Amino acid sequence: xxxxxxxxxxxxxxxxxxxxxxxxxxxxxxxxxxxxxxxxxxxxxxxxxxxxxxxxxxxxxxxxxxxxxxxxxxxxxxxxxxxxxxxxxxxxxxxxxxxxxxxxxxxxxxxxxxxxxxxxxxxxxxxxxxxxxxxxxxxxxxxxxxxxxxxxxxxxxxxxxxxxxxxxxxxxxxxxxxxxxxxxxxxxxxxxxxxxxxxxxxxxxxxxxxxxxxxxxxxxxxxxxxxxxxxxxxxxxxxxxxxxxxxxxxxxxxxxxxxxxxxxxxxxxxxxxxxxxxxxxxxxxxxxxxxxxxxxxxxxxxxxxxxxxxxxxxxxxxxxxxxxxxxxxxxxxxxxxxxxxxxxxxxxxxxxxxxxxxxxxxxxxxxxxxxxxxxxxxxxxxxxxxxxxxxxxxxxxxxxxxxxxxxxxxxxxxxxxxx
Ligand code: AMP
Numbered sequence: 001x002x003x004x005x006x007x008x009x010x011x012x013x014x015x016x017x018x019x020x021x022x023x024x025x026x027x028x029x030x031x032x033x034x035x036x037x038x039x040x041x042x043x044x045x046x047x048x049x050x051x052x053x054x055x056x057x058x059x060x061x062x063x064x065x066x067x068x069x070x071x072x073x074x075x076x077x078x079x080x081x082x083x084x085x086x087x088x089x090x091x092x093x094x095x096x097x098x099x100x101x102x103x104x105x106x107x108x109x110x111x112x113x114x115x116x117x118x119x120x121x122x123x124x125x126x127x128x129x130x131x132x133x134x135x136x137x138x139x140x141x142x143x144x145x146x147x148x149x150x151x152x153x154x155x156x157x158x159x160x161x162x163x164x165x166x167x168x169x170x171x172x173x174x175x176x177x178x179x180x181x182x183x184x185x186x187x188x189x190x191x192x193x194x195x196x197x198x199x200x201x202x203x204x205x206x207x208x209x210x211x212x213x214x215x216x217x218x219x220x221x222x223x224x225x226x227x228x229x230x231x232x233x234x235x236x237x238x239x240x241x242x243x244x245x246x247x248x249x250x251x252x253x254x255x256x257x258x259x260x261x262x263x264x265x266x267x268x269x270x271x272x273x274x275x276x277x278x279x280x281x282x283x284x285x286x287x288x289x290x291x292x293x294x295x296x297x298x299x300x301x302x303x304x305x306x307x308x309x310x311x312x313x314x315x316x317x318x319x320x321x322x323x324x325x326x327x328x329x330x331x332x333x334x335x336x337x338x339x340x341x342x343x344x345x346x347x348x349x350x351x352x353x354x355x356x357x358x359x360x361x362x363x364x365x366x367x368x369x370x371x372x373x374x375x376x377x378x379x380x381x382x383x384x385x386x387x388x389x390x391x392x393x394x395x396x397x398x399x400x401x402x403x404x405x406x407x408x409x410x411x412x413x414x415x416x417x418x419x
Contacts, residue, residue: 073124
């Protein structure tokens with residue numbers, strides 16, 4: 001099937017061809033006709049499936065068809081994303097797919113100056129891509145009018161809920177017209193997502209594309225058993241011994257990410273950390289250097305890595321196992337796609353046995369265990385509770401704290417500071 005058979009406008013087809021896409025991905029084949037029809041949609045699709053073009057192309061077409069109303073441009077499509085990176089990526093997609101259309105778009109997120117965003121809103125926009133916090137801040141200051149929104153997209157809705165954005169989303173829902181088209185994207189369908197979907201969607205088309213599969217033969221998975229205090233040394237050893245480049249390393253906490261990146265850099269392995277406390281500039285620099293191959297190692301927390309357009313990596317390392325088994329699948333799905341081979345290595349200490357068991361049950365396979373000579377685990381070491389997370393169970397989402405935040409740091413203050 002080709003893009004033109006999906007009923008897209010010639011100007012959009014030109015932009016798609018310029019991107020080098022020859023045929024639509026499964027999510028695009030399913031989503032584009034539904035969105036063009038004007039229906040609500042609930043889609044289960046993760047980053048890497050082509051979901052952004054799946055909603056952006058038909059959304060732009062609909063806006064282009066109805067055309068701008070007389071007077072100042074009003075926001076007619078609002079896309080909400082959990083993270084700045086995802087907002088930036090969706091915003092880029094909107095600009096590049098819409099390059100031949102007379103539509104205006106802008107991206108709004110925290111951590112950067114407000115004035116250019118206020119100026120763009122004043123000048124008038126058709127499409128607004130935003131993270132909820134900054135959008136609400138600007139609304140409170142009287143800079144945002146959402147009363148003409150025709151299409152609302154919640155991208156990575158599960159992450160938005162995980163990050164505690166439910167109240168912000170509810171507040172934003174009160175600012176948009178009741179009659180509108182709603183598109184909800186989520187990688188998982190928890191009870192909270194189903195409740196949100198019921199409140200938000202009207203007779204939605206349900207679309208599901210196969211999640212990135214942990215059992216994909218292209219991904220070679222390995223467990224290295226090692227003592228908790230020896231993990232860093234083992235990681236440096238593996239990177240140097242095998243000459244790994246472009247290694248995406250996952251840690252459980254922001255603090256752990258910083259510390260690891262610093263220590264690896266000291267060992268002549270150029271590394272940077274990326275997480276919610278880093279300035280936007282620092283995150284963009286790290287990502288650019290990593291993508292271009294200048295930076296050997298990028299250390300990330302799950303939330304920071306989520307939505308990043310860094311796929312098909314040769315090496316993903318779980319420095320810490322994730323608390324939530326599904327996150328293992330998301331993490332290793334970064335590697336070995338589109339025909340390239342990938343390797344996913346997990347460093348597992350005695351504290352993480354229960355987490356490993358959960359992962360193996362989820363992916364329905366036993367993972368091969370290795371012990372690297374010189375890094376043999378000491379059998380006398382007893383398991384300890386895992387820092388910032390439960391050992392074998394996920395916390396109820398509503399009570400989960402924002403990423404990497406310890407009990408004494410003042411949640412709301414910190415979350416606001418991130419906006
Ligand atoms: P997404 O899931 O939206 O984050 O997209 C993942 C990646 O796939 C992005 O780098 C897109 O540029 C790319 N992509 C999207 N649609 C297609 C397509 N039809 N053919 C090839 N690549 C695509």
